[in-house]
Amino acid sequence: AQKVTQAQTEISVVEKEDVTLDCVYETRDTTYYLFWYKQPPSGELVFLIRRNSFDEQNEISGRYSWNFQKSTSSFNFTITASQVVDSAVYFCALSDPNAGNNRKLIWGLGTSLAVNP
């Protein structure tokens, strides 16, 4: 069965600390996509990244980086030098192989990150 697990429910860090949000997935599909979304206190979900299962290269975007490891079925998200504006709930998601080209997503329960000044 397809499943996404975000074991960390809440994380609290002090500004400028690095923080890693874990995401572990289960899928029977050989081709799939993984996603991260950010939901700030304002409530609107913001797309951060999509990763193809065939591309295991790590990605860096400014202070954000993602580590995709098929061997451990993980797609972890690291924020370097965290800032108060990073405070949000972060969701990891996996594409549903049964849903065709426009895929349904299977969502983790989210990790609430609080960055304190």
Add this chain to the structure above:
Amino acid sequence: GAGVSQSPSNKVTEKGKDVELRCDPISGHTALYWYRQSLGQGLEFLIYFQGNSAPDKSGLPSDRFSAERTGGSVSTLTIQRTQQEDSAVYLCASSSRTSVGTQYFGPGTRLLVL
């Protein structure tokens, strides 16, 4: 270009009344999704429209919930005989064939049933 829009932003209703929530997807997006998010919780999938195909209604919690999508664009989620447990944020998202499942979300409708 314009993103996904939802209306109303907030809706307060009395138990037992019907409500309609509207979603305007990004122009050209063929897929549209409705989710429900209760306070402090994750996303609960409700329904998924893909082009002209029959919608995937597998997430609708009861027969009080229904949704339609007219002309492959705007969608309306209707909740009949609202209950207090229906209070939540209702999120709409859309995606295109080229975005390979990437969903773009609207700001949500906050529904409060008194």
